[in-house]
Amino acid sequence: xxxxxxxxxxxxxxxxxxxxxxxGGNNGDDNGQGRRPSAEASGSxxxxxxxxxxxxxxxxxxxxxxxxxxxxxxxxxxxxxLPVPPLLWINTLALILSSIVLDMAGRAFxxxxxPKFRKLWLAGTALGTWFLVGQAINWTFLAQNGFYxxxxxxxxxxxxxxxxxxxxxxxxxxGLYYVTYRMMATPAIPMNRNVLEVSVIFWHFLDxxxxxxxxxxxxxA
Amino acid sequence: METQTLxxxxxxxxxxxxxxxxxxxxxxxxxxxxxxITGVCLSLLMRYHLVWPHEKVRWFEAxxxxxxxxxxxxxxxxxxxxxxxxxxxxxxxxxxxxxxxFSNLVLPEQLGRREMAFPRLNMLSFWITLVSFLTLLASCxxxxxxxxxxxxxxxxxxxxxxxxxxxxxxxxxxxxxxxxIFCIGSLLAAMNxxxxxxxxxxxxxxxxxxxxxxxxxxxxxxxxxxSFPVLLAAGLLILLDRLVGTSFxxxxxxxxxxxxxxxxxxxxxxxxxxxxxxxxxxxxxAILPGMGIVSHIISNFSxxxxxxxxxxxxxxxxxxxxxxxxxxxxxFISGISPYSALxxxxxxxxxxxxxxxxxxxxxxxxxxxxxxxxxxxxxFCLGFVSLFVTGGLTGLYLGxxxxxxxxxDTAFVVAHFHMIMGMxxxxxxxxxxxxxxxxxxxxxxNERLGKLHFYLTFIGAYALFLPMHFAGFAGNPxxxxxxxxxxxxxAVMPLQHWITMTxxxxxxxxxxxxxxxxxxxxxxxxxxxxxxxxxxLEWNPxxxxxxxxxxxxxxxxSETN
Ligand code: HEM
Ligand SMILES: [Cu+2]
Numbered sequence: 032x033x034x035x036x037x038x039x040x041x042x043x044x045x046x047x048x049x050x051x052x053x054x055g056g057n058n059g060d061d062n063g064q065g066r067r068p069s070a071e072a073s074g075s076x077x078x079x080x081x082x083x084x085x086x087x088x089x090x091x092x093x094x095x096x097x098x099x100x101x102x103x104x105x106x107x108x109x110x111x112x113l114p115v116p117p118l119l120w121i122n123t124l125a126l127i128l129s130s131i132v133l134d135m136a137g138r139a140f141x142x143x144x145x146p147k148f149r150k151l152w153l154a155g156t157a158l159g160t161w162f163l164v165g166q167a168i169n170w171t172f173l174a175q176n177g178f179y180x181x182x183x184x185x186x187x188x189x190x191x192x193x194x195x196x197x198x199x200x201x202x203x204x205x206g207l208y209y210v211t212y213r214m215m216a217t218p219a220i221p222m223n224r225n226v227l228e229v230s231v232i233f234w235h236f237l238d239x240x241x242x243x244x245x246x247x248x249x250x251x252a
Numbered sequence: 253m254e255t256q257t258l259x260x261x262x263x264x265x266x267x268x269x270x271x272x273x274x275x276x277x278x279x280x281x282x283x284x285x286x287x288x289i290t291g292v293c294l295s296l297l298m299r300y301h302l303v304w305p306h307e308k309v310r311w312f313e314a315x316x317x318x319x320x321x322x323x324x325x326x327x328x329x330x331x332x333x334x335x336x337x338x339x340x341x342x343x344x345x346x347x348x349x350x351x352x353x354f355s356n357l358v359l360p361e362q363l364g365r366r367e368m369a370f371p372r373l374n375m376l377s378f379w380i381t382l383v384s385f386l387t388l389l390a391s392c393x394x395x396x397x398x399x400x401x402x403x404x405x406x407x408x409x410x411x412x413x414x415x416x417x418x419x420x421x422x423x424x425x426x427x428x429x430x431x432x433i434f435c436i437g438s439l440l441a442a443m444n445x446x447x448x449x450x451x452x453x454x455x456x457x458x459x460x461x462x463x464x465x466x467x468x469x470x471x472x473x474x475x476x477x478x479s480f481p482v483l484l485a486a487g488l489l490i491l492l493d494r495l496v497g498t499s500f501x502x503x504x505x506x507x508x509x510x511x512x513x514x515x516x517x518x519x520x521x522x523x524x525x526x527x528x529x530x531x532x533x534x535x536x537x538a539i540l541p542g543m544g545i546v547s548h549i550i551s552n553f554s555x556x557x558x559x560x561x562x563x564x565x566x567x568x569x570x571x572x573x574x575x576x577x578x579x580x581x582x583x584f585i586s587g588i589s590p591y592s593a594l595x596x597x598x599x600x601x602x603x604x605x606x607x608x609x610x611x612x613x614x615x616x617x618x619x620x621x622x623x624x625x626x627x628x629x630x631x632f633c634l635g636f637v638s639l640f641v642t643g644g645l646t647g648l649y650l651g652x653x654x655x656x657x658x659x660x661d662t663a664f665v666v667a668h669f670h671m672i673m674g675m676x677x678x679x680x681x682x683x684x685x686x687x688x689x690x691x692x693x694x695x696x697x698n699e700r701l702g703k704l705h706f707y708l709t710f711i712g713a714y715a716l717f718l719p720m721h722f723a724g725f726a727g728n729p730x731x732x733x734x735x736x737x738x739x740x741x742x743a744v745m746p747l748q749h750w751i752t753m754t755x756x757x758x759x760x761x762x763x764x765x766x767x768x769x770x771x772x773x774x775x776x777x778x779x780x781x782x783x784x785x786x787x788x789l790e791w792n793p794x795x796x797x798x799x800x801x802x803x804x805x806x807x808x809x810s811e812t813n
Contacts, residue, residue, distance in 0.1 A: 075451055076369050076370075076447055076451040076452070079446070079447045079450055079451055080369070080370065080373075080443055080444075080447050083442070083443045083446050083447065083477055084443065086477050086478070087439050087443075087477050087480070087481045088481070090477070090478055090479075090481035090482055091481040091482070091484060091485045093482075094481060094482040094485035094486065094526060094529070095485050095489075097525075098485070098486070098489060098500065098522055098526060101519070101521075101522050101525060102500060102518070102519060102522055105519040105521065105522065106503075106517045106518075106519060108517070109516065109517040180492070180496055180498055181496060181497045181498050181499075184498075184499065184500070184517060184518075187492070187498045187499075187500070191488070191489065191492070195485075195488075
């Protein structure tokens with residue numbers, strides 16, 4: 032909070048010029064009508080929005096995780112721990128790798144190395160997709176082995192947390208695919224850096240969130 | 253002021269699905285006007301039933317052929333009216349009007365801009381909210397009746413489905429879905445407000461140069477981002493309990509309507525924790541924007557800067573912070589440990605300190621006023637201060653576990669939150685409506701009708717809710733459809749009649765406002781660019797940012813900015 036209270040500009044200038052109408056910003060896509068005062072401002076705006084979204088997601092997961100703690104604390108008798116399915120480790124690995132590779136892709140993009148960016152981005156997106164598919168396989172695997180949502184609170188919370196995470200991943204993968212689409216279908220048009228950057232930031236966030244969930248599953252639940 | 257928007261008229265589609273922040277403000281405003289009218293009508297039906305439960309009313313039967321057979325409301329019908337009333341008022345009136353409607357109206361201009369950060373997201377938030385509202389209404393028009401679990405929807409009865417009563421089947425499910433959708437709409441709106449405040453200020457507009465309204469909308473939106481996700485998560489879990497048969501909130505061995513309930517092992521207390529972790533911040537989401545509005549307007553009509561601008565910034569921040577830590581005061585008698593009750597109690601009481609700072613600030617601003625003016629907007633602000641003090645003081649009683657053991661679930665609590673939330677927060681909405689009406693419709697509201705409406709409403713508010721505290725003293729329970737046949741409450745019945753009478757009178761008085769509103773939209777006196785000689789930029793969007801702060805009224809009293 033303290034950082035927010037620092038004035039953005041050294042001191043208020045005596046006369047401040049009025050921005051053009053609709054100068055406040057845009058939705059992150061440049062529609063070429065002069066709505067964006069500068070690419071920089073809009074980029075930071077989109078980033079802030081994503082950070083706020085991350086706060087909201089964190090609160091959702093925190094609520095679910097504390098519900099888990101309270102539910103178990105209030106009634107430990109019907110809590111039957113769920114063995115961590117082996118596939119989960121492979122999914123985790125895929126997610127970590129995808130995060131690293133996408134980050135490298137972002138760096139390559141900023142360095143202007145287009146071919147490297149394309150290769151890394153495709154690899155990262157593929158790994159991300161793998162994670163999601165792996166999760167789906169994992170749910171069917173669990174169900175086949177008799178772990179259902181209703182069966183006991185530990186498995187109920189396992190499903191709820193992994194579903195909530197997967198719902199986020201679906202949204203984030205939408206972002207990755209969008210960048211991929213732009214990269215493949217319209218390579219001539221300069222890429223919107225904001226979408227690329229916030230997709231990577233959000234992906235890292237989901238990666239960290241997943242590691243926290245894994246820690247809960249492995250050590251506690 | 254409107255010159256820029258008077259250029260060619262956009263298509264109907266563009267005007268309905270508008271990304272213009274003022275249009276969206278009007279949409280939110282009318283949604284909450286519609287909601288508040290509905291909510292008031294529901295409350296009058298409830299008040300009628302409470303004192304004349306056995307009186308036959310033919311048209312009840314015409315509306316609810318099954319649930320008011322022979323013109324007599326069933327108790328379930330009463331409870332469903334109560335649930336709808338609470339939900340509408342808390343979510344669709346007190347969250348939407350002060351926060352979303354008025355921030356959309358003036359926030360960008362107050363920051364020296366013309367747009368919210370994400371206009372399309374803004375539009376989306378409104379339409380999502382509207383879907384949520386329609387879902388809520390849908391939950392009540394089903395044949396089986398509307399949900400009856402109250403706005404807090406406590407399990408186990410809210411989580412076990414149709415066995416727990418009429419309206420508890422699909423109706424209650426739709427209720428949870430509606431609230432879930434509402435969470436998403438509110439989150440998107442909060443995201444927009446925060447981004448706008450952080451990133452869209454005109455260069456030179458430092459945070460400490462923002463009008464206090466902006467500060468309060470900013471802080472409120474942070475509260476939204478921290479609390480709505482928790483309600484969303486809780487709603488998700490309870491929907492699973494209802495639809496899939498998990499047991500997050502439902503304990504085992506329940507016998508409901510003579511049927512053994514299959515759930516086992518869940519905890520209703522878990523819901524209370526999650527719900528109130530959202531619920532208490534939510535009541536501050538309802539009141540903080542009002543505090544900003546009141547600081548702003550009192551300053552305007554005292555023609556001076558707030559007594560202490562800094563205090564008016566940091567007190568709401570402190571209130572919001574503490575407000576995140578007090579949810580347990582709703583659970584004093586739910587069986588929480590006395591030690592946590594003590595902790596929650598101490599933190600709860602400490603909210604009194606920043607609240608007092610604010611009240612003293614408002615009074616200080618008026619005492620040191622350069623020149624006091626009393627248009628209707630100012631009167632409503634002063635009314636707010638009065639009601640806020642009255643309602644806040646009873647909060648200090650309820651915040652003590654020993655006293656709350658007696659008062660919990662009595663009319664005293666109802667009086668407390670109607671004083672502070674039902675009345676104070678609504679007074680801030682009235683004040684804002686009178687003050688910013690020129691920016692909404694280019695016209696003025698009628699001041700004479702406005703003042704008449706204010707005085708009658710102010711008297712009505714006290715006449716209605718002060719006696720309700722005494723009913724609480726007498727142990728009058730809350731959320732009962734009928735207490736005419738309790739011996740110990742016979743002495744309270746005359747009081748209850750008085751409350752019902754004043755409720756109808758207060759409701760009738762609101763017609764003055766409704767008339768004023770709708771006649772002024774079309775026939776009000778045209779507004780000048782800056783009718784209140786305000787110093788902030790919403791009145792003068794092309795103006796400079798004063799280095800003296802947003803409320804730089806020079807003491808000669810003849811300036812415009
Ligand atoms: C110093 C300030 C306040 C204190 C100490 C306080 C304390 C309390 C306490 C202890 C309760 C629980 C009573 C019970 O259920 O037995 C309560 C209920 C309530 N308060 Fe406050 N309060 C304060 C301010 C506010 C404000 C500012 C609002 C809203 C704008 C508010 C709205 C409510 C509502 C809606 C309830 C009832 C919830 C329900 O059970 O349906 N309170 N308050
Ligand atoms: Cu509270």
